[in-house]
Amino acid sequence: MSRRRLIGAAGAAGAAALGAAACGSGEGGPAPHDALRGTVVAQTGDIPVGGGDVVIKGKLVVTQPEKGDFKAFSAVCTHAGCTIQEVERNIHCLCHGSEFDIATGEVRHGPADSPLEELSITVDGTDIVLDEKERGA
Numbered sequence: 001m002s003r004r005r006l007i008g009a010a011g012a013a014g015a016a017a018l019g020a021a022a023c024g025s026g027e028g029g030p031a032p033h034d035a036l037r038g039t040v041v042a043q044t045g046d047i048p049v050g051g052g053d054v055v056i057k058g059k060l061v062v063t064q065p066e067k068g069d070f071k072a073f074s075a076v077c078t079h080a081g082c083t084i085q086e087v088e089r090n091i092h093c094l095c096h097g098s099e100f101d102i103a104t105g106e107v108r109h110g111p112a113d114s115p116l117e118e119l120s121i122t123v124d125g126t127d128i129v130l131d132e133k134e135r136g137a
């Protein structure tokens with residue numbers, strides 16, 4: 001287990017110890033990323049090619065599956081609502097081990113059985129901006 005993963009697992013255990021603060025709450029309320037619409041959520045240079053990062057204190061995940069191709073996803077795990085903790089070659093939820101594809105948000109490894117919510121973004125120079133509204137909404 002890498003040091004980063006160990007720290008993430010310790011954080012997940014701590015969150016679990018606090019009860020439902022990170023998991024299983026928020027049904028029907030605003031999503032954690034909603035307050036960020038229309039704002040810069042990351043810089044292109046901070047998102048690794050073939051990986052990604054959890055940004056804005058865990059409110060969303062930004063990835064760059066191919067050079068210059070950026071994606072954003074909700075950081076709320078579709079299994080039980082934990083906040084996604086890390087991104088390597090996949091997006092990882094350390095609460096119960098689900099993994100999601102960095103290009104599509106599709107489940108690569110359960111127990112989650114539905115993809116992460118993809119969010120519309122616009123790249124403006126080096127700024128990655130979370131769109132005011134989802135495209136097609």
Ligand code: FES
Pocket residue numbers: 023077078079080081082093094095096097098110111112
């Ligand atoms: S809440 Fe993410 S794997 Fe269970």
